[in-house]
Amino acid sequence: MVRVVHTIAELHKILSPLWRKGDPVGFVPTMGALHDGHVSLMKQAKADGNALVVASVFVNPLQFGSGEDYDEYPRDLNGDVKVARDAHADVVFAPSVAEMYPRGFLTYVDQDKLTDKLCGAHRPGHFRGVLTVVLKLFNVVRPAHAYFGQKDYQQAVVIQRMATDLNLDVKLHVMPIIREPDGLAMSSRNVYLGSKHRQEALVLHQALSRANELVAAGERNARKLAGEIRKIIGQSKSAKVDYISVVHPETLEDLNDISGKSVIAVAARFGKTRLIDNVIVE
């Protein structure tokens, strides 16, 4: 059984006995249109022995820029509740925008440096919106454990930085990327792709897999790896690359050479659909 609540007051009624007893709450923040990537996070939260698993479904207006897809973003709360129930989540928290940002709201979380890179460089204000909503949700849910996907690698890094910097009492868990059988990273935005772009979008995973192979075979030069990735993504006629970056796993600084754990991250648009993917190489 999964309970669906829309207000912070209702959620507090469910959670306050657990907080009082010190029972751990597991938390999976999402924007809904749930898929197997989200399911993997909920299942992990359950498997880790949290006394209760809360999944939030909230399309956060603050993290969308003007001209981005806030209005079109897929919304299907009934479908999401079924997915969450099957993944053994206990509570779906689906607040309204007014519940999260009541009239008079003026306070935001900003972070330096990390948020200027990768997606942050292409989506001004995006991470300010992400950090603000995630801190609010952490304060509302008070989780002991929170679960995020490696799919949004930079997001996981900036949230971990916030948790450390602001002494948040929550342990973050970053789970592997769940993919379609053909390799495309699962994303709520994949529903936007028509069949042509859906097929062409496979180049992202193909390019990253090739880069991973090259690193395993001894290639260390970031520029050469990026060049190979660009060539493979270029096999798609529609792909417009936002970035191809080889970065340090914590600072997200560009690397010239791979000498330890590194992240290769890409973002590209197929028509109006912007997709991201990454691979961690050792």
Ligand code: AMP
């Ligand atoms: P979203 O609903 O897209 O904001 O994502 C909510 C959470 O699910 C984030 O922590 C994402 O990183 C994670 N997530 C999204 N797609 C995947 C995926 N394909 N595999 C694993 N986690 C994912």
